[in-house]
Amino acid sequence: MKRISKILICSFAVLALPAATADILIRGATVHSMTSKGTLENTDVLVRKGNIYRMGKRLSVSGPDHVVIDAEGRPLTPGLFAGMTSIGLTEVSAVDESVDNALESIEISPMRPEFDVTSAYNPHSSLVPVTRIEGHSFTLLSASPSSSLFGGQGRMAALDGTYDALFGEPVLFINIGGSAAGVAGGSRAGLWMLLQQAMDEASRAPEDNVSPLLTSRGRATLARFADAGTVVFSVHRASDILQVIRHADKFGVKAVISGGAEAWMVAETLAKADVPVLLNPLQNLPSSFDALGSRLDNAAILHAAGVKIAFSGAGSHNARKLRQMAGNAVTHGLPHDAALAALTRNPAEIFGVEDHQGSIEKGRPANLVLWSADPLEVTTLAERVVINGIDIPMTSRQTELRDRYAPEQPSMPRAYIKP
Amino acid sequence: MTWQMKLYLATSCLTASALALAEPFPSTYAPLASQPTLIENAVILTGTGERLEGASLLMDGGKLSFVGAGDAPDDALRIDAGGRWVTPGLIDIHSHLGVYPSPGTWAHSDGNEMINPATPNVWAEHSIWPQDPGFSRALAGGVTAMQILPGSGNLIGGRGVTVKNVYSTSYQGMKFPGAPHGMKMACGENPKRVYGRDKRTAPMTRMGNVAGYRAQWIAAQKYRDDWDEYEAKRAEGDEDATAPTRDLKLETLAGVLRGDILVHMHCYRADEMMTILDMADEFGYAVSTFHHGVEAYKIAQELAEEGVCGALWADWWGFKMEAYDGIQENIALVDRPEGGCAIVHSDSSEGIQRLNQEAAKAMARGQRMGLDIPPERAIRWVTGNPAKAMGILDQTGTLEAGKMADVVLWSGNPFSVYTQADQVWIDGALVYDRADPAMQPVSDFELGQLQGVSQ
Numbered sequence: 088m089k090r091i092s093k094i095l096i097c098s099f100a101v102l103a104l105p106a107a108t109a110d111i112l113i114r115g116a117t118v119h120s121m122t123s124k125g126t127l128e129n130t131d132v133l134v135r136k137g138n139i140y141r142m143g144k145r146l147s148v149s150g151p152d153h154v155v156i157d158a159e160g161r162p163l164t165p166g167l168f169a170g171m172t173s174i175g176l177t178e179v180s181a182v183d184e185s186v187d188n189a190l191e192s193i194e195i196s197p198m199r200p201e202f203d204v205t206s207a208y209n210p211h212s213s214l215v216p217v218t219r220i221e222g223h224s225f226t227l228l229s230a231s232p233s234s235s236l237f238g239g240q241g242r243m244a245a246l247d248g249t250y251d252a253l254f255g256e257p258v259l260f261i262n263i264g265g266s267a268a269g270v271a272g273g274s275r276a277g278l279w280m281l282l283q284q285a286m287d288e289a290s291r292a293p294e295d296n297v298s299p300l301l302t303s304r305g306r307a308t309l310a311r312f313a314d315a316g317t318v319v320f321s322v323h324r325a326s327d328i329l330q331v332i333r334h335a336d337k338f339g340v341k342a343v344i345s346g347g348a349e350a351w352m353v354a355e356t357l358a359k360a361d362v363p364v365l366l367n368p369l370q371n372l373p374s375s376f377d378a379l380g381s382r383l384d385n386a387a388i389l390h391a392a393g394v395k396i397a398f399s400g401a402g403s404h405n406a407r408k409l410r411q412m413a414g415n416a417v418t419h420g421l422p423h424d425a426a427l428a429a430l431t432r433n434p435a436e437i438f439g440v441e442d443h444q445g446s447i448e449k450g451r452p453a454n455l456v457l458w459s460a461d462p463l464e465v466t467t468l469a470e471r472v473v474i475n476g477i478d479i480p481m482t483s484r485q486t487e488l489r490d491r492y493a494p495e496q497p498s499m500p501r502a503y504i505k506p
Numbered sequence: 507m508t509w510q511m512k513l514y515l516a517t518s519c520l521t522a523s524a525l526a527l528a529e530p531f532p533s534t535y536a537p538l539a540s541q542p543t544l545i546e547n548a549v550i551l552t553g554t555g556e557r558l559e560g561a562s563l564l565m566d567g568g569k570l571s572f573v574g575a576g577d578a579p580d581d582a583l584r585i586d587a588g589g590r591w592v593t594p595g596l597i598d599i600h601s602h603l604g605v606y607p608s609p610g611t612w613a614h615s616d617g618n619e620m621i622n623p624a625t626p627n628v629w630a631e632h633s634i635w636p637q638d639p640g641f642s643r644a645l646a647g648g649v650t651a652m653q654i655l656p657g658s659g660n661l662i663g664g665r666g667v668t669v670k671n672v673y674s675t676s677y678q679g680m681k682f683p684g685a686p687h688g689m690k691m692a693c694g695e696n697p698k699r700v701y702g703r704d705k706r707t708a709p710m711t712r713m714g715n716v717a718g719y720r721a722q723w724i725a726a727q728k729y730r731d732d733w734d735e736y737e738a739k740r741a742e743g744d745e746d747a748t749a750p751t752r753d754l755k756l757e758t759l760a761g762v763l764r765g766d767i768l769v770h771m772h773c774y775r776a777d778e779m780m781t782i783l784d785m786a787d788e789f790g791y792a793v794s795t796f797h798h799g800v801e802a803y804k805i806a807q808e809l810a811e812e813g814v815c816g817a818l819w820a821d822w823w824g825f826k827m828e829a830y831d832g833i834q835e836n837i838a839l840v841d842r843p844e845g846g847c848a849i850v851h852s853d854s855s856e857g858i859q860r861l862n863q864e865a866a867k868a869m870a871r872g873q874r875m876g877l878d879i880p881p882e883r884a885i886r887w888v889t890g891n892p893a894k895a896m897g898i899l900d901q902t903g904t905l906e907a908g909k910m911a912d913v914v915l916w917s918g919n920p921f922s923v924y925t926q927a928d929q930v931w932i933d934g935a936l937v938y939d940r941a942d943p944a945m946q947p948v949s950d951f952e953l954g955q956l957q958g959v960s961q
Contacts, residue, residue, distance in 0.1 A: 181695070181826035214824070352959055369856050372608040373639055379609075379955050404824035411863060414923030465863050465923045466870040485823075485833045492803050492839065493875060501804075 110135050111478055112148045113457065113471075116158035121165050121432040121446040132163065134453040137476025142449060154478055156457065156471055164427065164462050165446050166224020166246075166454035166474055168434040169406040170399035171319070171345060171365065174218055174226050175208045175244060175252075177403050192234035197270075198285055200259060200312075201304040202239030204230045210248045214403060216483035219246040221407035222456040222469035225444045227399075227434070228253075229319070230260045236270055236278050237261055237285075240308070243440050245454075247474040255440040259312050259340075263322040263331060264377045279330060286338050289313060313339045317438060319365070321345045323377040325352040332360045343437055345399060348378035351385045354392035363437045364389055367400030368416035386429070387420030396425075397434035414463035426463055452476060482506075531631060533681035535670055537933030542566040544578040545915060548587035553594040553889035553904035557882035563592065565911035565934040573905045585929075591920055593885050594905050595650025595671075595912030595932065598858045599770070599817045599892040600797050600851035604654055604677070605630055607638030608855060609951075618657030619664065620700050623709060624722050626689060627754035628664035630656045634677040637949045640855040645671050645938045645947065647859035648914035648927035651682060653896050655690045655797075658772040659700040661709065661718045663690035665758055666770060668896055672932055673947050686897040688794070689762055691719070693773035693782065694828045716781060723789040726759030733760065768794040768897055770817075774828035776804035783812055795895040797851060800832040803839035806846060815847035815895040816840040819857075820867040837865075837887060838872025838879060849895060850887045861888040866921035881921050910934075 111134040118127040120142075131146040132139060148155065173188035180186065187207035190199055205228055218226070224246055230239030238260035244252045263278055271277030285300045289309035292299075301309065312318055318340040320331045328344055335342035344350060347364040350357060357364065368386045373379045389396050398416070401408040413426040421429075435445025444454050456462070457471040472479040490506035497504060543565045550558040552573060564571040564578050578584065605617035616633035619625045634654060644652065650671050656663035666688035669680035693715065702710025709715045732750040739747035761767035769786075773779050773796045786793050795815040796802060800823060802809060802816040809816055818840065823832025841848035850865045852858035869884040893903020902910045911934035918925040930938035939945035 179824055179827055179830055181699075352956075369859075371859075372643060372855055373952065373955075375609045375611075379952075380959065405821055408821065411867070411923060415860075415863075418924050418926060463923060465866045466921060468870060468874060488831055489803075489833045489835050489875065492833075493835075495807070495842075 108136050108476070109478065110140075110148045110150070110153035111156065111453070111473060111476070112146060112153060113156045113158055113163060113455065114146075115160060116163035116457065117160055118142065118447055119162060119164045119427060119462075120448065121428060122448050124448075129160065132447065132453075132455065134455070134473060134476055137452055139447060139449050139451055139453050142447070158457055161460065161470070162458045162462055163447070164222075164456050164458065165431040166444060166456055166472065167222050167410065167430045167462075168397060168399075168445070169218050169223035169226035169246065170401055170409055171227045171229040171241075172403040172406050173204070173229065173231070174214045174246070174403050174406065175210060175212045176204055176228060178212055178214070180404070188229065189231040189233040190235070190239055198235050198237050198281075198300045199239060199302070199305060200237040200285070201302065201308040202230060202237075203241070203257065204228055204239060205242050205244075205253050208244060208253065210250055210252050213484045215246050215248050217404070217485055218406050219248075219472055219474060219479055220469060220481050220483055220486070222410065222458070222462065222472060223406060224454040224456070224472070224474045225435075225440075226406065227258065227438060229258075234270060236263070236267055236281060243438060243444070245444070245475055247477055247479075249475075254443055255438055256317065258438060259308075259316060259318045261318055261320050263320050263327050264324060265375060266377070267321075275327065279334060282334065282338075285309060286313065315339060315341055317341045317343060319343045319345045323348040323375070325349040325380065327377070328353050329356060332356060332362055335362070336360070347389075348374075348385065349380035350394070351382065351388040352380055354389050354394055357389070358393040361395075363395040363397065363433070365397050365399040365434070365437075368398060368412050368419070368421070370400070383415070383419040384421075386416040386426075390421055390425045395433050395437060396429050397437055398429050399434075410463060411465050414465060417463060423463065531629075531678060531681075533683045534676070534678045535672070535674070535681055535683055537568045538672065538935035538937065540565065540568060540911075540931075540933070540935035542579050542582035543585065543931070543934065543936070544582045545585045545587050545592055545913070548590060548592040548915070549919075550574075550592045550905060551594075551882050551885040551920075552906065553886055554906065555882055555886060557880070563905060563913070565913065565931060568911055568933040568935070570905060570907050570909050570911050570913075572907050585915070587915060590918060590928065591916045591925075592905070593648070593914050593916065593920055594889040594903055595914055595930065596648045596861045596888045597892040597896070597903060598644070598649055598652040598852050598861060598888075599795065599849055599895055600853045601644075601652040601654050601858055602657070602853065603640040603644065603652065603855060603858065604634030604636065604638045605656070606855075607635045608640055618659040620659040623660050623697055623701050623718055624662040624755065625656075625660050625664050626662045626722070626756075626758035628656060629667065629687075630654050630664060630690075631667040631677050631681065634667070634669075634680075636674055636677055636680065637951045639949045639952050640858070641671055641673060642947045642949060643855070644858045645930060646927060646940070647861065648916070648920075648930055649858055649861065650912040650914070650930065650932045651893075651898070651902060652858070653688055653770070653892075655688065655770060658690070658692035658696045661692060661697045661715055662722060662759075663692060665767070666690055668898060670932055672937060673949065682898060684898075684901065687758075687761070687767045688770045688896065689758060689767050691769060691771045693771065693778040694775060695826055696772070712778065716785065719785060720788075722755075722759060723763075723785075723791075726756050726763055727789065729753060729756035730760040730763050762791050763789065765792070768895070770795050770797055772797045774798050774800045776801040779805060780808065783808070783814070794897075795849065798829075798853070799840070800829045800836065803833060803836045804831075806840045807843050809840060810843035810845040810847070813845065813847070815849050815891060817849040817851035817892070817895070819853070820850065820864040820871075834867070834871040835875055837868035838875070838877050841872070841879070841883075841887070842877060847891050847895065848887050849891045851892070862916075862920040862925070863923055866923075869921060881919065884921065
């Protein structure tokens with residue numbers, strides 16, 4: 088009787104345990120910790136209750152409920168950043184009703200910094216598995232500017248597919264530059280004029296005879312960000328970047344540059360002001376008059392000057408391209424470690440979530456990717472992915488389509504092949 | 507009328523007739539001056555599916571003299587590749603450089619004549635801005651030739667043109683001698699969005715799309731027959747036969763029916779591609795290539811049997827409904843059947859710079875699902891296969907004696923993110939050298955910008 092109840096308890100435990108509490112032991116990996124410990128050869132990593140429990144040599148697990156993965160020396164990195172995206176906010180870009188990352192013009196109050204995309208987040212979007220099985224464990228849900236210089240607010244999301252995926256502090260998105268000037272009377276000087284007016288409103292309600300830019304919620308939102316909140320400014324031109332630094336200081340916000348095609352031209356100033364840059368390292372064409380200085384070694388120059396960089400700009404559906412982009416940055420002068428940091432530790436630190444993502448460290452949530460080879464090489468594939476301690480199934484809608492069409496002469500219609 | 511006058515008129519008529527027959531807007535491209543150049547000790551991917559180790563090739567007089575081993579003349583410039591890799595110049599079958607150039611301003615946005623769903627009368631070459639900085643970036647990526655196409659807003663978008671990637675003040679100076687024109691057509695969402703949804707005119711649906719193409723082909727068949735009849739009468743000595751009125755739209759379509767112009771069809775969904783193949787049978791023409799073909803993997807066998815190529819991306823998907831079923835194995839699966847013709851295309855000023863990396867990603871995905879795709883096979887996706895689909899395989903696209911010496915020397919294995927084109931030759935002339943800024947072209951637009959900024 089005693090023995091039976093023990094077995095029952097045991098099986099109950101196995102059934103009831105959520106995946107994140109299963110022990111995962113990764114044996115013999117080349118661990119890119121992205122901490123001061125650097126790269127650890129032939130190292131085991133034990134994940135328990137969703138966190139990194141131990142790292143070392145010859146670790147063992149006991150009990151029936153665990154997963155053992157033999158890395159055989161292959162690289163293990165923290166889960167990668169997927170960039171600023173609308174993953175979980177967009178299913179098909181050209182299907183309007185599946186897109187929730189931008190607020191179109193609404194009559195009352197043209198500026199709505201209080202708009203927050205995170206309430207639209209859907210962890211069951213097909214983009215979540217598509218992105219995470221390529222080694223990306225977190226993304227910054229961003230609010231895209233549409234008819235206002237304020238895009239609104241977003242937050243970090245872990246690509247674990249849960250309803251509790253959001254983490255970190257809110258981030259505000261502001262669009263600056265030639266393409267944004269259209270919402271500010273046609274001049275980028277108008278952008279600063281309106282932004283100043285909005286910040287004034289945030290600190291004191293407008294007088295009765297002035298038509299306000301903001302709602303009371305908008306004022307409260309901006310007031311909150313004026314207390315050292317993180318604001319992402321989408322901006323390319325060097326002179327505009329200097330304006331961002333100046334105004335951010337005045338407004339009391341912590342600025343992050345997104346885009347920054349000409350950031351290399353003001354690298355020293357960015358480093359001195361401790362303003363990080365999210366950039367697309369493939370941008371080497373003068374795609375607009377704001378980006379005449381685009382060049383492939385932008386990332387290398389910024390890094391050498393001491394600017395903290397992270398990679399972004401591969402969009403939402405193809406966020407998995409960021410890894411290739413990072414590899415190209417290495418080809419154009421960025422040290423390999425720095426490129427890996429720009430996909431892991433740096434974006435986590437820039438947005439204050441380094442306790443959750445971006446490194447492999449004892450006690451922190453387990454966000455891990457085991458790679459077939461060098462993670463920045465285009466022929467390398469992610470083999471295992473762990474997000475917040477969950478051993479992620481390496482399937483997506485795309486792998487199922489692949490497996491449906493892989494057989495060459497099926498006897499039944501492919502609708503009967505359900506991988 | 508004096509005999510002199512008669513003679514004069516006769517001569518003028520002859521001249522006018524000869525002009526009408528000659529290709530308008532002819533190529534003025536001429537190979538740049540070159541010296542015999544021997545590349546030795548290289549890994550050569552020939553583009554025919556072969557890989558030659560420790561091999562050499564000789565470029566002489568703009569052509570490849572030998573590939574593999576042979577004797578070089580005494581005055582040949584000798585380059586020791588030191589084990590670096592050599593491939594044919596890369597070819598992008600789907601580019602909008604020049605017609606949607608950088609910077610992307612309204613003033614230079616010249617790729618889509620969206621005033622009528624059928625505009626076979628427009629030619630992409632008349633929109634090309636030869637100063638697009640994108641040409642120089644593509645050259646640094648080893649691209650030696652490309653087809654520049656109109657956009658996909660229309661059912662029939664117009665003629666595409668193949669160019670050599672050599673800067674010139676005119677597009678005629680880039681135009682690939684002897685390359686056939688392409689004709690751009692489009693399936694699916696774009697035409698029905700541009701016309702049905704946005705303008706409330708036909709086509710509004712996919713069935714409207716097909717009705718729209720068929721009406722054009724019916725008119726084109728009659729036009730072709732009228733001209734054939736006229737030519738036959740003339741050939742029989744009928745001096746009174748009157749020529750049909752020239753129609754630029756029908757002239758292009760009749761060129762397709764005659765096989766002189768190659769159809770490049772923007773089409774995403776498998777079922778639509780099957781409809782188009784039936785339509786081509788109905789009117790007696792061939793589709794050269796389906797472009798984008800995000801669902802081409804679903805009909806890989808059918809495409810191979812029909813001899814139709816798929817010009818595809820490695821991983822783009824999801825930007826619209828018809829791109830929702832994209833998979834990263836698409837290229838490898840289209841390549842799989844006997845006779846399969848997979849092509850990596852860019853449709854992008856960024857993608858065209860890294861066709862080798864896009865091919866590498868597709869190769870890795872195919873290998874992961876167990877397909878045997880070595881680099882010598884995958885390189886065909888960006889060299890021989892696009893050349894075949896563009897009708898220029900007899901001139902370029904592979905490294906074979908007698909062909910144009912369009913050659914790339916890479917810093918290493920081109921299927922690596924860390925590899926760059928070290929040197930690029932077009933018709934045997936060195937046109938790009940990564941180590942020599944003097945051999946890196948700069949477009950007029952970029953010259954003199956950002957004065958005072960230390961580079």
